[in-house]
Amino acid sequence: MDPCVFCRIVQRVEPAFTVYEDKHVMAFLDNNPFSVGHTLVIPKRHFINMFDMDEDTLCEVIAVVHTLVKRYEKKMGMSGVDILNLNGSDGQQTVYHFHMHIIPRTKDDHLVPWIETIPRVKVDLRSVQTRLKED
Secondary structure, three states: OOOOHHHHHHOOOOOOOEEEEOOOEEEEEOOOOOOOOOEEEEEOOOOOOHHHOOHHHHHHHHHHHHHHHHHHHHHHOOOEEEEEOOOOHHHOOOOOOOOEEEEEEOOOOOOOOHHHHOOOOOOOHHHHHHHHOOO
């Protein structure tokens, strides 16, 4: 049996509450949601994370994220959304099949803004820019 839980969902071996599916992408409700409507969007083909994923597949996934965000805004009345993607163990990825989280937000959802919990770092922005610019 395939060890990847998301691949097993695509293969219909594991159950899921699917909210969108096409030839290349599937979206289903998270079993342990942060908010009502918390959804995972995955490519049907297995990619560990963004590092080993091709650009065309990434574009297909993000197009579905956009479609669902617009749908959720209309049907669920969300006034905000967090789009989250974690890559690699150092990036806190725990399921090693590329996925994007859609976390609907509302004014009184009581979710702690995660960015406020992260300490800021002092950095020389010019040196980082130089390292990252294309040759």
